Amino acid sequence: MTNSRPWIPYLLILPSVAFLALLFVVPLVQTIWLAVSDNGAPSLANAERMVTDINFTRSVKNTFLLTIAVVPVQIALALAMGTMVAKVGRGRETILWIWTIPLGISDLAAGLVWLSILQNTGYLNSLLFGLGIIGRQASWLSYQTPVALFLAIAVAEIWRGTAIVMVIIVAGLNQVPKEFKEAAEIFGAGPWTRFWRITLPLIRPALQSALILRTVLAFEVFAVVYALGGRNFPVLVGEAYNWQNQNQNYSVAAAYAVLIMIISLAATLIYLKALKVDPERLP
């Protein structure tokens, strides 16, 4: 099938290559140039302006803390979901569907969903009041309660973002041959040993993709924060948005964008190194 007309595959991929070159590679280069130049000459003025901005340190700290808090929980939850659903025969499809619902929910919508629970007259306060834990409406989402606000955003992110991890992990678990587990069982390995020694190493490619995807998405966190905390909780993408829309300063916005790219790329490389897998097996 390959020899007769060797140009066919190139013809087939050409449109997508051209498209990605125009709308992925070119803007990527432009962003970098915009960030490291000033009036057409190379300059670090934008980076300097970004770093000295009052919200910069907070937004870096918040984004990292959020990622560190959210990603491990999501991986653990997804592993639990995958292990559970593997033991289910009938009803498996329904359970999987319910668990994948958040895939269809945007971060903005997720923020609004949790806003309905966490706002002052919301369901969390009603529940705590009913249990006699709080005497009056507590406020969780103001700038005076940074820890509660952080937890609220983390919960909303975990709620929304676990589904994609679950999909990747369940797919990985499905590829683990049953024989491996059975053999381990015969040799006397308990459930925990089997999980740590057999399952986890075998789903490494899935874990790697899940970690990369989720970490990159976590550094992109934006709308969920906006919906819950407004501008009380600065994050990197939110700052990029503000510099572009409110301050109309594209260069500093681009500096933020480049910073996010560098962090995402670094995280990706770390995962690729730390969890070495054959590139052919990446989904």
Place this chain on the structure above:
Amino acid sequence: MTTDTISMTADTPDATGFVSSRRWLLWSGIAALCAWVLVPIYLVALGALGGRQGVYVWPKTGLPTGISLEPFFLFLKTEGVVQSFLNSLGAAGITVALSILLGAPAGYALARYDFRGKDSYRLLVLLTRAFPLAILALPLTVSFIRLGLYDTILGVGLIHTVLALPFAALVTQGIFLGVPKELEEAAWVFGCTRIQAFFKVVAPLALPGIVATAVFAFVISWNEVFAASVLTVRNRTLTAYLLTVLSESPMHYRFAGGLMLILPSVVFIFAVRRYLFAIWGISSK
């Protein structure tokens, strides 16, 4: 593990007791996680349908009291909502069309041919996943202004296609790999040209998977907030519209907006769940 969940008649009561308590633990875990997903959606729906009074009820019970569709319709009548809804549909339509038109041929090439540069192409596609793509909207505003694409639905659709296209290429590759090569070769033997064979044999078999891919591309575009907000001023998508009016709109409007964002994509994913599960490889056991 055995599947006999109700085997109370087994003659070793201890073993049965152990098995069923583990089953109980399993099912309560599953139920808890299902509730974790579903209850918040139910509560925002209550908020959306409860209207102005509903927001201030205190303490709330979680029961559907005092709800009606009227607050939701009132929200729909707010200036800009219907238009932004239509804009979202338009941008998602463009995204679906472009990502399938450009991505499916690439997926077919990856599935059926060995060619030089295949690995580089896959690397390009994988690279897109390591970047926060929505950020690309920043430099694009400048080019889009120059090209007259700024503040248009087409412009938003284009950037959303960057998000959906790599996904479409990789997923359609899997779909075409699932269509047996032999069927296609048989069609050639019977005198079909390559193109005829593709449209008569391969396309019908791949169609469900491609529809599922399209739905997922739709959802990606429908949910995207950042690029849409940066690239539009007057022709906002629903997400961008909600983001800009967020701070000044009353609570029940925000909840109505949230519900309106959730419903279409959830219904769509539900409609094609079987094919999505097959594509993702999470259905078969």
